[in-house]
Amino acid sequence: MKEEDLTRQYKAVAIGGSAGSFSVLTNILNQIPADFSLPIIICCHRLKHIRSGFIEALEIKSTKKVTEPDDKESIKKGCVYVAPANYHMCVEVGNTFALSTEEMVNNSRPSIDLTLETCAYVFKDKLIGILLSGANKDGARGMKKIKEYGGLTIVQDPTECTIDTMPKSAMAITEIDYVYPVNKIIKFLNELHNYQNKT
Amino acid sequence: MQDISINDTKRICEVVKDKYGYDFTNYAMSSFKRRINRVMEIKKISTIDNLLAMIKNNQIAKDEFLHEITVNVTELFRDPSFWRALKQVIPNLFLNQQKIRIWHAGCSSGEEAYSMLIVLEEMGLLDKVEIIASDIDKCILEKAKSGRIQIRKMDINEKNYIRYNNNGDIRKYFQYEKEYAVFDLELLKRVSFREINLVNAVPFTKCDLILCRNVMIYFNQQLQKDVIRLFHESLFMYGYLAIGSKESIIWSDVAGKFLVVNQEEKIYKKYKD
Ligand SMILES: C[S@@+](CC[C@H](N)C(=O)[O-])C[C@H]1O[C@@H](n2cnc3c(N)ncnc32)[C@H](O)[C@@H]1O
Numbered sequence: 001m002k003e004e005d006l007t008r009q010y011k012a013v014a015i016g017g018s019a020g021s022f023s024v025l026t027n028i029l030n031q032i033p034a035d036f037s038l039p040i041i042i043c044c045h046r047l048k049h050i051r052s053g054f055i056e057a058l059e060i061k062s063t064k065k066v067t068e069p070d071d072k073e074s075i076k077k078g079c080v081y082v083a084p085a086n087y088h089m090c091v092e093v094g095n096t097f098a099l100s101t102e103e104m105v106n107n108s109r110p111s112i113d114l115t116l117e118t119c120a121y122v123f124k125d126k127l128i129g130i131l132l133s134g135a136n137k138d139g140a141r142g143m144k145k146i147k148e149y150g151g152l153t154i155v156q157d158p159t160e161c162t163i164d165t166m167p168k169s170a171m172a173i174t175e176i177d178y179v180y181p182v183n184k185i186i187k188f189l190n191e192l193h194n195y196q197n198k199t
Numbered sequence: 200m201q202d203i204s205i206n207d208t209k210r211i212c213e214v215v216k217d218k219y220g221y222d223f224t225n226y227a228m229s230s231f232k233r234r235i236n237r238v239m240e241i242k243k244i245s246t247i248d249n250l251l252a253m254i255k256n257n258q259i260a261k262d263e264f265l266h267e268i269t270v271n272v273t274e275l276f277r278d279p280s281f282w283r284a285l286k287q288v289i290p291n292l293f294l295n296q297q298k299i300r301i302w303h304a305g306c307s308s309g310e311e312a313y314s315m316l317i318v319l320e321e322m323g324l325l326d327k328v329e330i331i332a333s334d335i336d337k338c339i340l341e342k343a344k345s346g347r348i349q350i351r352k353m354d355i356n357e358k359n360y361i362r363y364n365n366n367g368d369i370r371k372y373f374q375y376e377k378e379y380a381v382f383d384l385e386l387l388k389r390v391s392f393r394e395i396n397l398v399n400a401v402p403f404t405k406c407d408l409i410l411c412r413n414v415m416i417y418f419n420q421q422l423q424k425d426v427i428r429l430f431h432e433s434l435f436m437y438g439y440l441a442i443g444s445k446e447s448i449i450w451s452d453v454a455g456k457f458l459v460v461n462q463e464e465k466i467y468k469k470y471k472d
Binding site (some may be wrong): 050068070071090093099102118 | 205227228229230233259270273278280343359413415416417419420423443444445447450
């Protein structure tokens with residue numbers, strides 16, 4: 001990884017994932033430092049009508065507390081947020097969440113595209129977008145937008161993904177900065193943590 | 200989808216206000232911009248300037264614009280656990296009186312009000328309740344009044360009802376036609392549907408229970424505050440307010456005048472004037 005990609009003063013990490021990404025997410029959350037300071041905004045496809053259990057399952061091994069934000073809740077440093085079941089989770093100018101029950105996008109609610117696109121618009125080049133394993137193309141447009149706004153883009157290495165459609169769709173429409181297996185994504189986040197704390 | 204700048208949203212809001220009399224300035228901009236994009240897609244309009252010109256020249260009807268701008272997605276028994284919690288609360292409404300009034304603010308195509316009718320019918324309370332259901336969107340109110348729900352939407356509705364009730368079959372409240380399931384009109388006629396815009400509404404009556412779920416998420420904090428104040432004024436003392444499961448009243452200046460009845464399901468009770 002280029003040094004300049006580590007030293008930028010980022011404001012948030014946004015992660016999208018679908019089929020096959022749950023264990024990857026738990027790995028990431030359990031191997032980042034407990035005082036990782038950037039907010040982590042996760043949009044993950046999940047069962048639409050099961051409200052509980054998901055957060056708890058993610059949190060079991062996590063070094064950090066994981067929450068579903070309420071509408072208009074402000075985005076705080078060091079917190080991990082997950083899109084609630086059956087709501088799109090967007091980010092609004094002024095650093096708050098804005099939830100929505102709009103029509104499904106890419107057959108999904110929450111839609112990863114909406115989370116990533118609104119993050120891109122608000123955080124511009126101070127955003128890291130990470131797209132993991134998944135069975136549809138949700139997230140591809142969002143990654144493109146992050147790139148357009150100058151943010152850093154990383155996808156999970158398709159050869160390692162349970163289902164590679166999602167990272168591949170992103171790679172097909174955008175020049176992704178880094179294609180990494182999970183262990184390298186985790187290593188990157190840890191290095192990033194050290195750099196962000198140094199400055 | 201194109202990015203709409205802050206300046207563009209300002210221009211759009213001004214023209215819309217001028218032409219249609221609706222003020223969207225205090226809507227949540229992330230979703231408002233997507234809805235504008237949606238109108239432009241449906242109408243095949245390529246630039247904001249063209250959109251503004253078409254509104255000014257009466258080429259987009261007010262009702263149609265409003266219908267596309269608003270988000271009408273809803274379900275019967277949306278969040279079944281909420282309805283179970285509400286069922287526990289309802290008997291409390293009758294502690295001091297024989298008859299009560301319920302207001303569904305932002306009822307969309309009616310599913311929330313239909314759910315309420317089913318709950319009350321099953322509790323044997325229907326004769327003791329007056330129900331008002333309102334929305335800003337005229338087209339969607341017409342749909343709500345018709346009782347018709349597209350068959351393809353019934354699957355999730357049937358499942359929600361089972362989750363609410365642990366068993367049972369919601370189909371008994373509907374007549375199934377080719378494309379639509381039609382809600383029991385005998386029940387439906389108990390609801391008075393009204394066109395009310397929460398942005399400039401004034402208290403019009405006092406209620407014992409107000410439901411406003413997944414409506415305020417489309418507003419910014421300022422407008423949310425105003426609307427919560429309106430609800431506070433429109434409730435009798437010890438009346439209840441229910442909002443969407445991911446909404447909050449904490450930043451409202453009247454938050455302290457409500458008690459939390461159920462934090463998870465966002466049910467509150469007014470205990471101070
Ligand atoms: C997502 S629906 C909520 C339906 C139902 N309450 C539920 O939770 O399933 C939101 C509704 O709010 C209505 N709405 C939006 N702005 C409004 C306003 N200013 N005044 C009244 N209703 C409004 C929309 O027309 C739409 O029907």
